[in-house]
Amino acid sequence: MALLRRSRSAGSDSAGAPEQNPDDTPRRSPGDKAPPRRERRRTPWYVGLPVTLAAIVAFFLAGAHLGLFPSIPNPLERRTVDRSQPVLLRSIQDMKHFTGAQGNFQLVVDLDREAAFLPSALLGHRTLYVAAGTVDAYVDLAALEKGAVTxxxxxxxxxxxxxxxxxxxPALDVGRSYVYLQQRGLFDRIGDFFSSNPGNQRQVEMLATQKIEQAAKDTELARRAEQSTRSMLEGLLRSAGFTTVTVTTAP
Structure with a gap:
């Protein structure tokens, strides 16, 4: 009887003892609370919405500009609207000049404005302007003296x-004149940004006009105009019935 009691007590002791965890990790009882889990933060859906919309708009704008969508009008297409006022006729003058010759001129104006003590990268303005213009040579027939025709x-x-x-x-031909090269320093760029006449193109145009005028004086343009005028008058008077016509230039 004593042996049977000992075996039962040993069995009950072994049954009531907790089992050992081989990795020595403590087990939670059913009443213990689980540790809080770290939740992964998710980006709200509305944060990426502007980027998506911008990408879609850029795609359609680029497609419309390149002609990928013919049915969609190009919103970036520019149009030219002429809002000029009607031309006003100021006056009419009778011309008594006979244009006997015309000279066509072309030159390259190289205008360089530089500072004395600063590099051209900071303060300087160089412009290469291709200028084309014409100069007319004429004879004023209204200035004929008394007795000039016999x-x-x-x-x-x-x-x-x-x-x-x-x-x-000189008449500058704006259709054939253009700025070929323009180099500006940093300070000149800032000044041109706030100026109503960036680049001061008016100055190079006036300089080109002066050079064309001086070049015309150095040519035989006036002499050619006198010869052309004499030929015109001789032909006109012969057609009027004169057999002998003499046209000379005043001394």
């Missing part, structure tokens, strides 16, 4: 003395 009694001979030819003001 006609013989039989109306077969005529003598005309015309004044010397003059040069008109």
């Amino acid at each position: 006609v013989s009694g039989d109306r077969l001979s005529a003598t005309v003395v015309v004044p010397h030819a003059q040069l008109a003001a």
Whole structure:
């Protein structure tokens, strides 16, 4: 009987003892609370919405600009609207000049404005301007002196003395003139940004006009105009019935 009691007590002791965890990790009882889990933060859906919309808009704008969507109008297409006022006629003048010759000129204006003690990268302005213009040479027939035209009694001979030819003001051809190169320093770029006339193109145009005018004076443009005027008057008087026509230039 004593042996049976000992075996039961030993069995009950072994049954009530907790089992050992081989890795020595303590086990939680059913009443213990589980440790809180770290939740992964998710980016809200509305944060990426502007980026997505911007990408979609950029895609459609690029496609419309490149012509990938013919049915969609290009919102970046520019149009030219002419809002000019009607042309006003100020005056009409009778011209008594005969243009006997015209000279066509072209030159490259190299205008460089630089500072004395600063490099051109900071303060300097260089412009290469290709200028094209014309100069007319004319004879003022209204300036004929009294007795400049003499006609013989039989109306077969005529003598005309015309004044010397003059040069008109140069006319710059804006269609063939353009700025070829423009280099500006840092301070000049800042100044041109706030200026109403960036680049000061008016200055190079005036310089080109002066150079064309001086070049016209150094040519035989006036002499060619006098020769052309004499030929015109001779042909005109011969067609009027004069057989002998003499046209000279006033001394």
